[in-house]
Amino acid sequence: MPSVGLARSACAMLVVASLTLPGIAAAQEQAAAAPVYLEDSGSPFGPVEVSDEDAAKLEMPKLAFAVTPAEEKDFDKYYYFVRPGVSYADAYRDIVECDGYARGLQSGVTYTQVPYPYAGTLGGAIGGAIGNAMAAAIFGSAEKRRMRRVNMRGCMYYKGYQRYGLKKDLWEEFHFEEGLSEMPETRRFDYLKRQALVASTAKPEGKELGL
Structure with a gap:
């Protein structure tokens, strides 16, 4: 058995x-x-065609300026990233990946119904459409810009980059903001390339701002 x-x-x-x-x-x-994408960073946005030699084609943006208290208050908006020892190619891949996470965000400003007794009337519909369009243009655009900054800062910080404050007019030379309209692709990647050049070669004298 x-x-x-x-x-x-x-x-x-x-x-x-x-x-x-x-x-x-x-x-x-x-x-x-x-499929395997960018084994060094695990980007879900596909491979990026870039080499370290591409950095020689770019002009280094100006970063030096005298800090004032008013400008320092805006460092949550105007800044650049740096990671010592990173190559230009890796910095560009990192910035493109983080930009992919930060673009195309929804502001969260949605349609709001008009109050009684205008609800359901032609005048109420027209007024509501105008009011909601104005709210989206004023508040929705600002919220999308804020959300983009939050996503970029978090993503780049996670990848080991430090953040340094910059004067607004210098920041605008190689950065962009997106509200209700997107940046054209050619201009977008031109800005990102110069951000990568700064991130890989700049030697900032200011203090680290953290996340």
Whole structure:
């Protein structure tokens, strides 16, 4: 009788193995066939064509300025990133990836119904449309710009970059903000390339601002 029990156990193990092993093999084949993007950063936005030699084609933006208390209050908006030892190519890949996370955000400003007794009337519909369009233009655009800054700062900080304050007019030379309209692609990547040049080569004298 014990031999019968052992035989049954052996058969059961063979059945389990025959059901399990093909599933494991299929999963391994599927994982091997999965596309790999930028192994150095794990970007979900696909490969970026860039080399360190591309940095020689760019002009270094001006960063030196005398800090005033008024300008220092705006360093949450106007700043640049630096990571000592990073190559230009890696800095550009990092900035493009973080820009991918930060673009196309929704402001959260949605349609608001007009109050009674104007709800459901032609005048109320027209007035509501105008009012909501104005609210989106004024508040929605500002909120999208704020959300972009938050995402860029968080993403670059996670990748090891430090943030340094910059005067507004100098910042505008190689940065952009997005409200209700997006930056054209050619101009967008021109700005990002110069940001990468600064991030990989600048030697800031100001204090680190952190996240």
